[in-house]
Amino acid sequence: MSGQHEGRLDHVWAAEPRFTARTPRVVAARRLHRRRDREATGRFLAEGPQAVREALTAAGGVHELFGTDDALRRHDELVAAAVAAGVPVSPVTGDGLAALTETVAPQGVVAVCAQRHVPLAAALAGAPRLVAVLAGIRDPGNAGTVLRTADAAGAGAVVFAGDAVDPYNGKCVRATAGSLFHLDVVRDGDPAAVVAALRGAGLTVLAATGYGDTDLDDLADDGGLTRPTAWLFGSEAHGLPPELAAAADARVRVPLHGRAESLNLAAAAAVCLYASARALRNREPRR
Amino acid sequence: MSGQHEGRLDHVWAAEPRFTARTPRVVAARRLHRRRDREATGRFLAEGPQAVREALTAAGGVHELFGTDDALRRHDELVAAAVAAGVPVSPVTGDGLAALTETVAPQGVVAVCAQRHVPLAAALAGAPRLVAVLAGIRDPGNAGTVLRTADAAGAGAVVFAGDAVDPYNGKCVRATAGSLFHLDVVRDGDPAAVVAALRGAGLTVLAATGYGDTDLDDLADDGGLTRPTAWLFGSEAHGLPPELAAAADARVRVPLHGRAESLNLAAAAAVCLYASARALRNREPRR
Structure with a gap:
């Protein structure tokens, strides 16, 4: 180096x-x-x-x-x-x-x-095909890890919404491993307004929740991940607020095959974001 | 509760x-x-x-x-x-x-x-369709998180190989969120012998590495994940030892779509293990 x-x-x-x-x-x-x-x-x-x-x-x-x-x-x-x-x-x-x-x-x-504050409207003007919304995620390590994974999966923007951690917190910056500088970082206080704006920009809004009625694999099999998508992730401690999950186009659960009660936030986000990345990639020639 | x-x-x-x-x-x-x-x-x-x-x-x-x-x-x-x-x-x-x-x-x-020490041979006698091998992973939080994710993805055994952390370390136990008790935990000092035993039991052995020559999506598209599989994961700091990666049936990389240099260990393991879970699930009727 x-x-x-x-x-x-x-x-x-x-x-x-x-x-x-x-x-x-x-x-x-x-x-x-x-x-x-x-x-x-x-x-x-x-x-x-x-x-x-x-x-x-x-x-x-x-x-x-x-x-x-x-x-x-x-x-x-x-x-x-x-x-x-x-x-x-x-x-x-x-x-x-x-x-x-x-x-x-x-x-x-x-x-x-x-700090570079990108308004949500400006981030959406770039027509990102994949967006991650961190709704009230308080843990800086978790938030930074999800941002890093979102970058790897090809996301164009990450939105810190509601009472989320400061993206410029030192621990969060370190957890992003440089990805903080790769994509549009948006801070917006009102998660409901974020969802409305995302949908207004033509994105499908999916709420990641262990209690979702839609299985991620089924959604992928049915072609439900081939359109530009924004994923909503809630805090590990409290999950997504019910009204926010209800505002999404679908509430999606990562299937649990073994006896684990749940996945941790970073793992669940990785599975969801990469399911989208794969579906979006299959629509274009392989690099 | x-x-x-x-x-x-x-x-x-x-x-x-x-x-x-x-x-x-x-x-x-x-x-x-x-x-x-x-x-x-x-x-x-x-x-x-x-x-x-x-x-x-x-x-x-x-x-x-x-x-x-x-x-x-x-x-x-x-x-x-x-x-x-x-x-x-x-x-x-x-x-x-x-x-x-x-x-x-x-x-x-x-x-x-x-502590319940399950010898590798006993774990393999149960014919697990998915196994995770933690080769020299020293960080107890990472190891516990991967074990939890492996459980969720339906793994029957997790092998702590080489110089890996003690699975009964307090931080590791907490990171597993109970999953430590759900599957066979194997401890084996020699990763090369583990790979030989896994292959001897009929499992496909895949090394997860950022430098792999096989793209995970391509492998899934080509049907390369439909057989019983063991994934090898190395430490975030040092990756898999080259000789261990070379001993696997394939060296697989999670595709990086954005500008991230890499994924963290827990995220990469989640993507790999769930790619297997999905491929294995598609071979049987949906639950």
């Missing part, structure tokens, strides 16, 4: 003073661990080389790249991308890095990124 | 002294949080009413049921099941419970369960 010309761009940053945990810009960036400060500034932190790389090529942009000497030398290609994008590169001490990261083994680089 | 006759069976336990964190039997049970003590005793802890319920009906058996007064009263049906199975019921104080549990909000009951 490291650049071929390790350290070639040292001159960009090596003469700068090293920022510490008390340097005002590090102190300010560190506050982005808190939702309140993320919302006030429209910024968030992406840590680790993979996320930083994606952030530097994404539409939203990056305000600043922090890294230890070692990491900046190792990831010369990130420094090059930052320079190309006009992003300041700031070397930090080990404790400066620790202040900016949440993981036990941070990989040396952190970017201050701009 | 509570019994219809809450507290009817108080007489079974109410006159007993309340065990505390210092009572020798609680001290001994608490040691089961450590792998070394689990292996030495062949016992493990299952916490929460759902897991305790499953444990009491499973083949392995339960050595003792601990619970707070409140929880034992609330879960009279568990007390009834324990009495029916000849399992001692021991009331514990709040700190006694805290010593036995690992979660922030324990739900009041913990069972000391017997």
Whole structure:
């Protein structure tokens, strides 16, 4: 993953003073661990080389790249991308890095990124064939994992609806493994309005629920997954609110063949999204 | 979830002294949080009413049921099941419970369960149509989640192979959400021998790997999932060892439609196991 010309761009940053945990810009960036400060500034932190790389090529942009000497030398290609994008590169001490990261083994680089708020109407204008709606999902790891899976399944947008977690929460960002930067992330407070807008845009709206009256395999066999589709997923603890499930075109259950009482949210979402991906793919020539 | 006759069976336990964190039997049970003590005793802890319920009906058996007064009263049906199975019921104080549990909000009951070691040959004698092999998966949450998904997809056995996590690790047990008690759990140190035994029993062995040369959808379209199948899954950090992937009948990748670099382990396993479940189901009348 490291650049071929390790350290070639040292001159960009090596003469700068090293920022510490008390340097005002590090102190300010560190506050982005808190939702309140993320919302006030429209910024968030992406840590680790993979996320930083994606952030530097994404539409939203990056305000600043922090890294230890070692990491900046190792990831010369990130420094090059930052320079190309006009992003300041700031070397930090080990404790400066620790202040900016949440993981036990941070990989040396952190970017201050701009949140990119895509209104639902703008996301729908792109005519996505697959959309995932996270309705009130509070767990950041679950939300980020479903977003990552949605990206892999070819979704064009993920909607954080209702009382869902902040998509820019550090744990959520890490769980997306870079996918946060690949698709339209929409935040909308009112799940019922989201469903109405999705249907208005011509999408079939399917509620994923263990109590659904439609079996996923039957739906696939009957051709019910070949149209552009939005899947609604609820929290693992509370499921989908009944009125939201009722507003969907169908309530779909993943079949349980063994004696498990249920699937966890990430597994159920993977099965549903990939059932759609397969049905949508069968309508076009194989890549 | 509570019994219809809450507290009817108080007489079974109410006159007993309340065990505390210092009572020798609680001290001994608490040691089961450590792998070394689990292996030495062949016992493990299952916490929460759902897991305790499953444990009491499973083949392995339960050595003792601990619970707070409140929880034992609330879960009279568990007390009834324990009495029916000849399992001692021991009331514990709040700190006694805290010593036995690992979660922030324990739900009041913990069972000391017997590990049930099913040799691979015995599991294969049951002619399972679907088997999941966890090859060197170290993360207990991931391993437990895949086991739960395998149960839901109808697997008859899950094999913890190589340097995999202890299936009786507390976090793994909790992630299985009771499914640990539903299927044959096999532990086998040598993944290569596992693959040979699976193939010897007539199972098709498929290695799930992001670098596989066979596309999962193509395999399903070509009828490659209609025979009894064992899936090999490697750790998220290191994947499957190349020699193990090479020993499988095919190396299968879940197609990536978007820009995600990969799926996480639990999502990839869910997609693979459910592709098999659907193909196997299509060969028999719908339930």
